[in-house]
Amino acid sequence: MEEMKAIGFYAGHPIEHADSFIEQKLPIPVPTGHDLLVKISGISVNPVDTKLRSTAKKEESFKILGYDAVGTVVASGSEVKDFQIGDRVFYAGTTKRAGSNQGFQLVTEEIVALAPENWTDAEAVSIPLTGLTAFELLFEKFGLLPQAQANEGDILIINGAGGVGSILSQLASWAGLTVYSTSSPAKFSWLRQMGSAHELDHHVPLQDSLRDLPRQSFDYIAVLYDVTQYFEQLTALIKPFGHIGTIVGIQEALPLGALKNLSVSFDWEYMFAKTDHDYRIASQGAILQQLAQLAEANKLKPTVTKTYQDITVEHLKQATRDVEAGHMQGKVVLVGDFR
Secondary structure, three states, X not given: OOEEEEEEEOOOXXXXXXXXXXXXXXXXXXXXXXXXXXXEEEEEEOHHHHHHHHOOOOOOOOEOOOOOEEEEEEEEOOOOOOOOXXXXXXXXXXXXXXXOOEOEEEEEHHHOEEOXXXXXXXXXXXXXXXXXXXXXXXXXXXXXXXXXXXXXXXXXXXXOOOHHHHHHHHHHHHOOXXXXXXXXXXXXXXXXXXXXXXXXXXXXXXXXXXXXXXXXOEEEEEEOOOHHHOXXXXXXHEXXXXXXXXXXXXXXXXXXXXXXXXXXXXXXXXXXXXXXXXXXOHHXXXXXXXXXXXXXXXXXXXXXXXXXXXXXXXXXXXXXXXXXXXXXXXXXXXXXXXX
């Protein structure tokens, strides 16, 4: 039986621990049904990886993370209809199955799309998880139309330079919104590259930052950080009938009653909810296909800012340190062979 290299763990440890990630050789899995077997050539590290590792209890089986992938289809199940051997694909995967930190991965074709032809592996693998998160928040939760310049209004993005913010800004601008984004001043140039029209220093209270700008209130606010730190400010900035959305879990209750008389909607976005609960999972493959089309039309820029060549235990640890240190702009990725 052919084997592959996989990187994972048996228990959650701090990243500096010798066993925070370890390598094992495992049998290459065999696809059935609608599954594709993908030879992985690129992965990325997301905050969800660090959360799942750091909170993991001792596992009886080897736990493999990784929720972005680009690679080549090398085998498929008997019911696969939409992909061929040799197709270069990208996807985010699911928390219910082994992740992409392995040489070969099984993934259902429903959540897969052909990777953008004009993007490198490093560029393509920067998009799936963050792209799905941003697209679902804007076009499914906020109810905007996923068409070029089809919408009007203003959006405030808190933590606009991160992985999700970098693509959310681009999609919002493409869809017709005027984008206001927060970050440290050192990242203002990046925000502008990603589609922001107005940059706000996140060290300054929002209302103070907005005082001399064209808008002091917003139709949409996306909080890509702990919303509890901003909620009181947001109730003064959101327009009646507007939307506030967030992607980060919280530890304390929110006073949502403050939004009631404004008829403001509060939206949670969690990209894995669809595959966790078998809800419209094919929509994620369709979203990735649309993102790939935007990339090929040069309407969407890749968000990779740091690349490690070759996928090794040490490189994965280094990339994880980058993410856990915070203050990253864009995405950190690993590409090449498992070594």
